[in-house]
Amino acid sequence: MSIADAAGAYRAAEEAAGERVARHWPEGHGLRGWITTVDHKRIGRRYMVTAAVFFTLAGIEALVMRTQLALPEGKVVSPGVYDQLFSLHGTAMIFFFATPMLFGFGNFLLPLMLGTRDMAFPRFNAFGYWVFAAAGLFMFSSLLFGVAPNAGWFAYVPLSGARYTPDLNLDVYSLGLLFLGISTTGSGINFIATALKLRAPGMTLSRVPVFVWALVVTSFMVVFALPPLNLANAMLFLDRRFGTKFFVPTGGGDALLWQHLFWLFGHPDVYIIVLPALGIVSAIVPTFSRRPIAAYPVIVLATVATGIISFGVWVHHMFAVGLPQLAMTFFSAASIVITIPAGIQIFSWLGTMLLGRVVLAVPMLWALGFILVFVLGGVTGVMFAIVPFDQQSTDSYFVVAHFHYVLFGGAVFPIIGGVFYWWPKFTGRTTSVRAGLWSFWLVFAGFNLTFFPMHIAGLLGMPRRVYTFAPGLGWDAWNLLSTAGAYLLALGLLVTLSTLLYSLRRGAPAPPDPWGGETLEWATASPPPTHDFAVIPTVYSLHPLWDQRTLDSFHEESRSPLHVQADGHDVLRTTELDAEPQLGVEMPEDTPVPFVAAFGLLIAFTSLLLGGYLAAIAGAAVFGFSLMWWLWPRDRPGSSGGGERRGEGEGGGSAGGEREETSA
């Protein structure tokens, strides 16, 4: 039997093994199912929706800010409110929108692209989501009480110390970010373990899709970059609450230590945000160019190199604090070097398109728009890497323009493009092409109208984070343009949102593979069933669904117990490098424990914030005991004996193929 395309592969696998497998992968319903689910697809969608809500909130904050700045001497909000707005806008966009949104993509897509059935630690995944949601609640509710963070998203000491900000604002900041860090670190570790251990047989590391590479590199960066931030926030909290002197110059502490620690996190963080987004582009471009990505080893190397170099450039955010010139030359060089991996990726996509046959579908438009806008943002980044120019333009609106070009252009464009690209997979519906075009062009125009004038305002000497400005300095027109653009942009995003919502209600049902994609997720139903794949395929190349051998394996392997794993709630474990199949692993069932644990943490952090240390200990105890409940070794049915899980090839061996216990 020869299989023609991905849809055929999906159908063949479902016929052969669908029922046998689906029995073990029930779907929870109702409120209980909603709270206890550990399904990576539900959690991934949930991440994305929550992050989109935070995006809307932070975007509305930005609109209020732009309204205040539309005219000189604006009186829309008071300076105290403005400070909270821009701080929460930056914090929320960076921490509560960009990273979780992309981690939502990762959660949904990683197991599908790898050809497995769930993340390595499904319960930990659910826990990560609940912690993220709780931390977002923690952070955003502070705005209602007027104690939102108000020292900018990087909260420089001493301004963020207890002496100059005595209220709770920065306790909310430090505790909120520590709280969120638990979720981000956990997700990163989960992605790493999944990508290393649960790939489909044959998917060696050099056949892994670029998006997965990007996500894995991002996860490693999270593991290495978040600790400095967590440490800095813990020290800040101790300084503010318990009178330690880490950052207090009069006590021997150092105000610059905060900046070093923050940016040692902060710069890798901007690539933590942008790398998965670039990965999305690397998934969209080959599909619509009808050919594999150009220079795959080089683009993977570029991704890895970006991750590594990004740890050596943090001082470019501190060029004006008076460091030794020699140090600045080094960081300037490193910041320049990091453009080369970016250039590699840009020209890899361009090369793919130049060699390919381009289909200008809506996701592809977003990718093309992204390339242009990201290059514009990137070249201003290169300008900053030159120390004298940075010293002139740092902390001016030129910087604001740069980072919105790379953040909105470099992360939000791919995110929206990715939403349009995988929307059939997420929801099982197709979107309207005409509405998609409207949405793209409105956002593209609004975006450039909002942020391009900021370059000029910055060059004309306008500092950032000013709640108002005097008339007659030559900044009025540019700010008015920016504000008009912001409203146009909001309109475009509103159109985008309504397009998607309309599709959710009225869209046509989507086939498994609407675009003719190359990676494994298109060989599942739209949306995929709880078990994702009825038969785990064997991968022979970078583009499994354009490869007859893999397509055929959907049918052929349906006779192999190893590839079907129909004896329980099981996934297949493979080796780290070469994806040799090892054995089946039993996955945990739905459970409310992650929710309870996250709730305990919410209690603990809220009590810490309000100074109720006993209640904080109680919350931590709830967390601790639910963890113990979670990790208690249980005897699962069938694991005591007779759990042979090997292929038909071998009989009894001494190293028995027992099922494994999972720890998370």
Next chain:
Amino acid sequence: APSTLSPAGVGARRVAGLWWLLFGISVVVAVLVALLLAWVMARRTRAGVHARTGSGRAFVVTMGVVLPAIVLAFVYAVGLRDLRDLAVPRDPHALVIEVVGHQWWWEVRYPASGFVTANEIHVPTGSTVRLRLSTADVNHSFWVPQLAVKTDLIAGRVNEMWLRAEHDGVYRGQCAEYCGLQHGHMAVHVIAQPAAEFASWLAGQARPAAVPAGGAPARGLRVLEASSCAACHTVRGTRADGKVGPDLTHVGGRRFLAAGAIPNTPGYLGGWISDSQSIKPGNAMPPQPLAPEDLRSLIAYLGTLR
């Protein structure tokens, strides 16, 4: 406008030149990418086009590694040269001015002449001036875009920078590091004057405040000494020796009040004294409830302090 692109100082001029170089390179890069995109959209989307399966590695390495490396090496070298030239000169004869940042105003000291003023820095045109920057509370950043690149004022440290104005003029600058509520109203004005004019300004500033002969200003002086102004402000030559707010010895001669927030006119001065919080919310000067007559004479007195 305080534009970085209309430089009037040596440092700013160098950086403006650098900007045009960087801008040119960026335009080339952006236009190149835009042209390639246009080519793709025009030529690779037609009906008869077939995808080709080459690796494309040569294209990627050439365009993404080799060419950028050459361009970037050149840019880096230019940047290094400018960075070296912009280093603080070790000129022992340069005029040294100490600038202390406060939330949210600038204290300016001329150690050689031994006086203190605020929010306005006078410099002689054409000669190098070294600024020694420190802060009394949180971080600030000293930025006069037309004269020199910015340098931060970091708590617990002293940073140095220098500037040399090329033409006479008044150059507006602003604090460029977020420092709290009124970060947006923390402007500074650098006034470049011919050397002779500057010398006479120095001499004038070094003198204590003139004692008014009589009338409203004399009464204003009595009000100033008797009321709470004296607890926060210094007027040299009177009993007012507070250290919380700006030195008012020659406040009448300044162009702006409250770090550029308002012009220095009697009307604004009166409003500032009565209720500065409605003008610059959150600043450290509380509203001063004064008897109407006292307020008017105080305005008259401060107006005489030139």
Next chain:
Amino acid sequence: AGGEPPPEVPDGSPAKGRLLLSRYGCTSCHTVPGVEGDALVGPPLTSFGRRGYIAGELPNSGPNLQRWIRNPPAIEPGTAMPNLGVTEQDARDIAAYLFTLD
């Protein structure tokens, strides 16, 4: 605020008066509609065209308003509003603007 002068001050320019209000610093004590600032040291000058008296002392007419603006202590010796040295022409323009507020 409109372009043509109000009947009370036929030869003043309201547009210029509006600029002068912020130039002399009136707005640092008064809240004036159409001009930036929200100070409450002196009475808010809202709907000034419909007021009966100026500072509770003078009937609100064009010449009286100009007299007040040019030298308040001369009219009410104990007032907190200082003599701001407003020139005759400027006082006329300011008064013209104030009378357009109703």
Next chain:
Amino acid sequence: MTALAHGDDTGSWGWDAIAVTAWIVVAAGGYLAGLRVFAGRRPLAVPAGRPSRNVMRLSAAGAKRLGRWRVAAFAAGLLALATALLPPLDHLAGERFSAHMAQHMLLMVMAAPLLAAGAPGLVLPLVLPPRWRARLAALRHRSRTVLRPLYFPVTAWAVHSAVLWIWHLPAAYDLALDVEPVHVAEHACFLAAAWLLWWHAVTPTRHRLCPPVATLYLFVTALPAAALGAVLTLAPAPLYPSQAAAAAASGANPLADQQLAGLVMWMPADVVYFAAIVVFFLAWMGTAERGNDAMTLPASSSEEAGR
């Protein structure tokens, strides 16, 4: 063991320099001899009936078998060692902190990886007579439980970081400057720790780390080293009294000298680590595109699906 010492102030080639040269020559000779044996393990196809005694040809054959680039690396490593420990740099190192750090960096990120890549552990024992070689092998076998931790990359990483940091604490550093044997020990420590570190990445034996792991390994190695460089570069005052005194005596600004030294610690090492990562990665990824042949590009008619 004064071989690794700095020169004294006479400026001429002292005994120590001669000793260093001697050691290097001995190492080179031993390596060449070992290569000869290495080639001889498998009978070479020599022209019939004419047993050749041409040492160089045998050595070249051995080099071919081991991999010519490894031999070149060993030679370059010896050269780096010579550059680091022989007079022009060695004299300057007595005065300038930055030169001293350059010396350390030459030892740690040039000499060590190159020497390790030369696999002398494989080649040099071949010089010994067979009986001794057997004894050496037996010794290694007997001590394998003790030596096992040496084969953990974590050990190499910890030793490397610890050695780097401990020797740069002010007291230890000044002691090394003042007491010559301590200084020799310092350099020996640096070379040994770095050698062990790089051995994991470049050894031809089965202990070599696979490229993705090596990437991670070099990355976590770079972090503590970079942190030390950062601390030195950003310190506001000179940290090492005797070094500062020497620099001032030679007319340099001690603080600027220290900043340059910090950068020298920071940048070349990072560049080398990064370059190694790129090389490993590309060599490994080079096999990736083999699968592309068996590809059926999607049909061009799927345009409707796109729009």
Next chain:
Amino acid sequence: MSVTRGQRAAASKRRAAPHRRVPPSGRTPAWWGMVMFVTTEGMIFACVLASYFYIRFSTRGPWPPGGIENPELTKPLVMTALLVSSSGPMLWADWAVRHGRTGQLKGGLALTLLLGATFLGLQGSEYMEKFKKFSWSENVYGSLFYGITGFHGTHVAVGLVMILFTIVAALRGKFSAKRHERVRLVAFYWHFVDAVWVFILFTIYLSPKL
């Protein structure tokens, strides 16, 4: 810690016959999870120790500042001996459970618990002494001293809770020669906590003397 080339070579040989099944080997996802968790924890320790040196090297004047004398060494060295030696019983327990000797597993774990708890007790008594001399709000040295050792002490406490948890599970007969992943992960974490202490000993107690 990592996958070496030997396994890779074996794997590539195996790849020749794609359908031959191999016995299970290699690391479990949970092992990777613990390794990455320990990595991120280790990074926090690395950052806090680097902060210590950053502050120390940018402090002018004596170190420790403010008239605090150098930490004395006897008690920390005893603590070090206790903690480092506690890795021994942990290794023993790990070995025992892999060979199905659950009795020795419990013994090893209990001994580790005892040593670790003694360590914490000594640290507490050291705090009592130190607190008479300086507090954490005294100056930045006090903050760093209590911050770093306290952070590590917290890790020891968490490790002890994990060991206790493992002991309880072992008493319930949850572990066997085939099922012992949790024991190995707890052991891994404990060795990490031990190793970090050595760095802390070096930084806090030894480096001021160097």
